[in-house]
Amino acid sequence: MTAPHGERPAISRRDFVRWGSLGGAALVLGVSPSGEIIAPRRKGRAADLAPNQWITIDAAGAVTIVAARSEMGQGVRTALPMIAAEELGADWHRVVVRQARPGVDFPDTNTSGSSSIPDMWHELRRAAAAAREMLISAAAAEWRVDRATCVVDGHAVIHPPTQRHLGFGSLAAAAAALPVPGDPPLKPSSAYRLLGTRVPRVDAPAIVTGRAIYGLDAKPPGTAVGVVARPPQHGAKVARWNAEAARRVPGVIDVMQISTGVAVLADRTWAAIRGRDALQMEWTEQANVLPSEKDYREALEAALGRGRTARREGGDVDAALASADRRMEGTYSMPFQAHAAIEPLNCYADVREDRCEIRVGTQSPSAALERVAEVLGIPRERITIDVALLGGGFGRRIERDYIVEAVEVSRAARRPVQVVWTREDDMRHDRYNPAQANRIIAGLDASGMPVAWRHQTADYHLTMFGDYDPSFDPASSGDPWGGFDTPYAFPALDVTLALLESPVPTGAWRAVSYPAAVFARECFLDEVAHATGRDPAALRLALIPSPGMFRGSSGQRPNGDRLRRVLTLAAERAGWGAPLPATRDGRRLGRGIACNEYHRGAMVAQVADVSVGAAGDLRVERIVCAVDCGRVINLAGVEGQVESGIAWALSALDTEIGFDRGRTRQSNFSDYPVLRHTEMPAVEVHVVSNDFGPFGVGEPPVPPVIPAVMNAVFAATGRRIRHLPLRPRDLAL
Amino acid sequence: MSTRFVVNGTPREIDAPPNTPVLWVLRDELHLTGTKFGCGIGSCGACTIHLDGQAIRSCSVPLSAVAGKRVTTIEGLSPGGEHPLQRAWVDEDVAQCGYCQPGQIMSAAALLAEHPRPTDAQIDAAMQGNLCRCGTYQRIHRAIHRAAGSSAPATPSGGARRP
Numbered sequence: 056m057t058a059p060h061g062e063r064p065a066i067s068r069r070d071f072v073r074w075g076s077l078g079g080a081a082l083v084l085g086v087s088p089s090g091e092i093i094a095p096r097r098k099g100r101a102a103d104l105a106p107n108q109w110i111t112i113d114a115a116g117a118v119t120i121v122a123a124r125s126e127m128g129q130g131v132r133t134a135l136p137m138i139a140a141e142e143l144g145a146d147w148h149r150v151v152v153r154q155a156r157p158g159v160d161f162p163d164t165n166t167s168g169s170s171s172i173p174d175m176w177h178e179l180r181r182a183a184a185a186a187r188e189m190l191i192s193a194a195a196a197e198w199r200v201d202r203a204t205c206v207v208d209g210h211a212v213i214h215p216p217t218q219r220h221l222g223f224g225s226l227a228a229a230a231a232a233l234p235v236p237g238d239p240p241l242k243p244s245s246a247y248r249l250l251g252t253r254v255p256r257v258d259a260p261a262i263v264t265g266r267a268i269y270g271l272d273a274k275p276p277g278t279a280v281g282v283v284a285r286p287p288q289h290g291a292k293v294a295r296w297n298a299e300a301a302r303r304v305p306g307v308i309d310v311m312q313i314s315t316g317v318a319v320l321a322d323r324t325w326a327a328i329r330g331r332d333a334l335q336m337e338w339t340e341q342a343n344v345l346p347s348e349k350d351y352r353e354a355l356e357a358a359l360g361r362g363r364t365a366r367r368e369g370g371d372v373d374a375a376l377a378s379a380d381r382r383m384e385g386t387y388s389m390p391f392q393a394h395a396a397i398e399p400l401n402c403y404a405d406v407r408e409d410r411c412e413i414r415v416g417t418q419s420p421s422a423a424l425e426r427v428a429e430v431l432g433i434p435r436e437r438i439t440i441d442v443a444l445l446g447g448g449f450g451r452r453i454e455r456d457y458i459v460e461a462v463e464v465s466r467a468a469r470r471p472v473q474v475v476w477t478r479e480d481d482m483r484h485d486r487y488n489p490a491q492a493n494r495i496i497a498g499l500d501a502s503g504m505p506v507a508w509r510h511q512t513a514d515y516h517l518t519m520f521g522d523y524d525p526s527f528d529p530a531s532s533g534d535p536w537g538g539f540d541t542p543y544a545f546p547a548l549d550v551t552l553a554l555l556e557s558p559v560p561t562g563a564w565r566a567v568s569y570p571a572a573v574f575a576r577e578c579f580l581d582e583v584a585h586a587t588g589r590d591p592a593a594l595r596l597a598l599i600p601s602p603g604m605f606r607g608s609s610g611q612r613p614n615g616d617r618l619r620r621v622l623t624l625a626a627e628r629a630g631w632g633a634p635l636p637a638t639r640d641g642r643r644l645g646r647g648i649a650c651n652e653y654h655r656g657a658m659v660a661q662v663a664d665v666s667v668g669a670a671g672d673l674r675v676e677r678i679v680c681a682v683d684c685g686r687v688i689n690l691a692g693v694e695g696q697v698e699s700g701i702a703w704a705l706s707a708l709d710t711e712i713g714f715d716r717g718r719t720r721q722s723n724f725s726d727y728p729v730l731r732h733t734e735m736p737a738v739e740v741h742v743v744s745n746d747f748g749p750f751g752v753g754e755p756p757v758p759p760v761i762p763a764v765m766n767a768v769f770a771a772t773g774r775r776i777r778h779l780p781l782r783p784r785d786l787a788l
Numbered sequence: 789m790s791t792r793f794v795v796n797g798t799p800r801e802i803d804a805p806p807n808t809p810v811l812w813v814l815r816d817e818l819h820l821t822g823t824k825f826g827c828g829i830g831s832c833g834a835c836t837i838h839l840d841g842q843a844i845r846s847c848s849v850p851l852s853a854v855a856g857k858r859v860t861t862i863e864g865l866s867p868g869g870e871h872p873l874q875r876a877w878v879d880e881d882v883a884q885c886g887y888c889q890p891g892q893i894m895s896a897a898a899l900l901a902e903h904p905r906p907t908d909a910q911i912d913a914a915m916q917g918n919l920c921r922c923g924t925y926q927r928i929h930r931a932i933h934r935a936a937g938s939s940a941p942a943t944p945s946g947g948a949r950r951p
Contacts, residue, residue: 126885127885128883128884128885128886128922129884130884253881255878255879255881256881256883256884258883258886259877259878259881259882259883259886260869260878262877262883262886262889262890263862263869263873263874263877263878263883263889263890263893264822264862264863264865264869264874265820265821265822265823265861265862265863265890266822266863267886268821269824269887271821271824271825272821276819280816305805323804323808323812323816323817324812324815324816324825325805325808325809325812325816328828395921396885396887396921397824397826397832397834397885397887397888397919397920397921398824398825398826398885398887399825399826444885444886444887445885446824446885446886446887446888447885447887447921447922448885449921475825477828478826478827478828478829478832479828691881695881695884695924695927698923698924698926698927699884699922699923699924700923701923702920702921702922702923702925703921703923705923706921723827723828723829723831724827724829724831724832724919725829725831729919729921730919730923730925731916731919731925732911732912732915732916732918732925732928732929733912733916734925735923735925735926735929737926738926
């Protein structure tokens with residue numbers, strides 16, 4: 056089976072922000088590979104070679120490369136400059152990284168959907184190749200030789216016949232006088248030396264010494280701090296408020312109502328927090344809200360049968376189910392989740408009459424520029440947004456609510472402010488990953504092979520990306536992810552999505568809607584395998600087409616074979632097929648497997664080993680992961696993202712955001728207990744590299760984790776967990 | 789009311805309410821922003837500093853409690869980022885977003901001061917209070933072993949979910 060749809064469907068969630076914008080190019084908070092924070096610097100000294108907005112080479116040979124995506128741990132400030140440095144032939148140790156400021160030179164700096172690497176791959180190579188060709192021309196002219204006889208290596212142009220060489224720095228001024236080539240030749244991948252190696256992240260020295268600047272660190276000393284009282288119930292409004300006690304808190308400067316609530320402004324963060332806590336607030340609440348998290352799950356499960364058709368393939372599923380030798384059905388669900396990045400939301404804004412300066416950790420600098428211009432009614436070129444490091448993003452920092460809020464407070468207070476969210480604010484006013492339910496109904500033939508497959512998903516819409524659209528067509532956006540783009544071929548396939556209007560704020564959460572759908576798909580496949588006496592890995596291999604050629608706008612690739620390869624590799628390295636002892640030290644042992652294809656790009660397979668104690672305590676002992684994300688840019692980055700994605704998903708095994716009549720129950724890490732040090736399994740990463748892609752790898756490792764673990768839990772205990780969060784009683788003897 | 793204490797070897801006199809958490813004194817008064825705000829209840833460890841050599845959560849310790857004492861922050865851990873843990877953190881490529889790492893390193897530094905060659909169990913116990921949402925725990929564990937010059941197993945010994 057080949058995929059009938061485009062590789063990158065026009066998905067509003069993935070690329071909702073592609074708007075051009077105006078503004079200058081400069082920046083703060085750069086950190087060089089040596090860890091030095093570099094001062095803001097505008098390009099354009101006469102002696103510099105700056106053929107485009109991406110690359111500047113100065114007379115000393117320092118190469119400055121701009122990173123136009125936000126760094127939130129996924130390693131873009133290392134990987135993106137690596138692409139340009141490779142193409143240029145630069146010495147990596149002489150590369151300085153600058154963060155883009157959104158504006159006319161960098162109209163799209165938005166960072167989401169594991170798209171930074173694929174989006175920047177061509178542009179950065181072309182930009183660097185132009186600089187390289189100009190350096191070659193300058194050297195050839197200096198030596199009066201044919202430029203075709205010159206090569207670039209190690210930060211210099213070399214003329215092998217005469218063994219002469221000139222460094223980039225000494226060529227920069229002459230090269231700058233030459234025309235910029237429009238269509239420079241690109242280096243063949245066989246000549247790559249830097250790409251595919253392990254390169255430590257450029258910000259590491261600043262991070263380990265506490266010098267790295269995150270949003271919370273970016274306010275000038277002495278800036279007033281705002282802390283906001285927001286309605287406990289989602290959608291509620293301010294009714295009345297009394298600030299007498301708040302104003303008596305030493306350090307409190309002002310109290311003001313803004314669109315999201317009431318802000319207390321103080322000369323110090325602690326005074327602002329105490330002032331906010333001293334506010335007496337009354338809210339106008341909504342009556343029509345679902346009382347609790349149980350009701351959300353029920354609403355989703357009730358909607359499963361009412362979905363819109365997303366995809367139909369092959370024969371009639373109803374007829375195939377009716378005539379099948381055996382019919383199986385499984386319903387799965389996952390609850391709401393929070394992002395809970397360790398750095399709570401914050402934003403510095405300085406709004407003046409005709410201009411505005413913002414310093415913030417955001418995934419959406421360009422979209423924020425657009426929104427702030429709209430809010431203030433001033434031209435975009437009068438707004439500067441300096442992007443600090445993000446103390447975690449995970450999708451939450453796509454939203455611009457916290458930026459607009461800071462702008463409002465600064466405008467009302469007529470002074471620069473930093474709005475700081477406490478942990479409780481961050482958790483209670485998140486844009487949650489919505490709860491999701493999935494039901495799969497399969498018809499099996501006499502041999503136990505699935506001949507009909509019906510995948511029903513029910514999900515809440517993501518408020519982060521706009522209002523609920525009742526006429527939403529799932530096929531147009533490739534939804535439901537994980538069901539629509541199932542990697543398996545069935546003689547008859549039917550995929551539907553019931554999209555409900557979300558009563559609470561929802562948004563992108565690392566891997567978005569894949570985790571719940573892949574949990575259902577991969578665990579249900581495990582159910583089929585066990586019910587029919589088949590090996591779960593072998594059943595998958597039998598259902599994944601070979602070569603499974605996918606044809607998309609960027610070429611074609613054998614996605615079936617790519618997935619088969621990582622599945623086989625993960626199984627081999629994990630010792631799949633070698634029987635585990637049933638118990639060790641009184642703990643039940645099990646091994647499980649799962650895989651997924653992420654937006655027709657990255658392929659991931661994982662094998663989890665677990666042990667379960669008598670009390671039902673689960674220990675994930677090891678996860679072996681094989682990943683194919685096409686061409687590898689930074690091998691260390693890929694390995695790190697796999698470890699990170701696994702930790703992310705494991706946290707969601709037993710956390711949950713619940714609601715009490717529209718109020719978020721959880722408030723801090725005490726009641727939203729994310730993964731801790733001793734809960735991290737041993738993670739083994741095996742990377743398959745090839746010439747496809749490159750594909751991003753921030754999200755792809757997430758979806759297979761929970762099903763691999765739950766399939767291992769079934770192997771260990773015989774208990775089939777279909778609903779999260781997992782509780783010890785589910786697995787207790 | 790002013791409080792005197794020593795920060796990274798320098799005597800300081802701070803005029804702030806005595807119940808102000810040390811975290812906010814460091815960040816807002818002394819502009820030492822390497823110590824991070826994460827949860828405000830001592831649950832995540834991002835604000836970890838040393839008080840007379842012991843690792844503490846500065847978000848949950850009032851200014852009055854450090855009067856006359858010595859505070860060390862990530863900025864004062866070593867003169868040029870040359871503490872064995874800081875070097876090991878870079879060598880193991882530990883950090884991802886990096887926000888929690890100053891706190892992780894300060895917890896690890898207090899551990900190594902007490903146990904120069906820590907066991908896996910000692911590392912687990914010392915590091916359990918420091919959250920990392922990027923999931924760098926495996927590398928943190930290895931980096932501590934590397935800094936201590938002790939043999940590093942591939943992974944943390946644990947894997948236990950909450951009972």
